[in-house]
Amino acid sequence: LPVQIKCLPVEKEQTLIVVKPDGVQRRLIGQIIQRFEQRGFKLVGLKMLQVSEDLLSQHYCQLTSKPFYPRLMEYMTSGPVVVMVWEGHKVIQSSRMMVGHTNPAEAQAGTVRGDFSLHVSRNVVHASDSLEAALREIQLWFPGKELLNWDCIDQYITCEA
Ligand code: UDP
Numbered sequence: 001l002p003v004q005i006k007c008l009p010v011e012k013e014q015t016l017i018v019v020k021p022d023g024v025q026r027r028l029i030g031q032i033i034q035r036f037e038q039r040g041f042k043l044v045g046l047k048m049l050q051v052s053e054d055l056l057s058q059h060y061c062q063l064t065s066k067p068f069y070p071r072l073m074e075y076m077t078s079g080p081v082v083v084m085v086w087e088g089h090k091v092i093q094s095s096r097m098m099v100g101h102t103n104p105a106e107a108q109a110g111t112v113r114g115d116f117s118l119h120v121s122r123n124v125v126h127a128s129d130s131l132e133a134a135l136r137e138i139q140l141w142f143p144g145k146e147l148l149n150w151d152c153i154d155q156y157i158t159c160e161a
Contacts, residue, residue, distance in 0.1 A: 010089040014086065015134045017085075017095060019084075021081055022124055026124075028116055028124060042152045045142050047083055047146075055141070059137060075121060075122070092134050096127050098112060100113035102123065
């Protein structure tokens with residue numbers, strides 16, 4: 001019998017993920033990318049860079065008054081980072097779950113921070129925490145037309161009619 005395939009609505013979102021300098025130093029880039037690929041998300045932007053204090057201060061503009069801010073700036077500029085944009089259904093919420101609690105001591109095993117880190121000041125990875133943050137951060141790190149729009153054949157969730 002012929003089977004009719006229907007596409008279910010998906011929320012196509014994008015989020016910004018940064019492998020922080022400790023993640024790069026510890027050669028965790030591949031393992032972090034693998035987790036996002038195997039979950040089913042699509043990579044639409046990727047670059048490695050030494051982040052400037054100017055860009056970083058814009059990225060963390062809501063944290064400037066925090067006592068840990070100067071050390072955070074020092075940490076994040078201590079070496080190269082890898083910054084990525086991942087796309088897919090509810091990717092912002094899912095990424096936060098995959099990355100885990102800000103403080104690794106409270107992060108669940110199975111999350112990036114829960115599996116690879118010990119201390120809040122060296123927590124390996126950043127993930128946008130809301131739609132507003134994702135839009136702002138992606139624009140900041142990938143200005144202009146740097147992101148790729150490409151079709152992945154398995155991006156649609158399908159079901160029988
Ligand atoms: N951070 C820190 N000490 C703290 C809280 C945060 O060093 O007490 C750092 C940590 O690297 C964290 C970043 O500041 O990832 C940004 O903090 P935020 O509260 O936005 O957490 P996140 O969104 O990264 O989980």
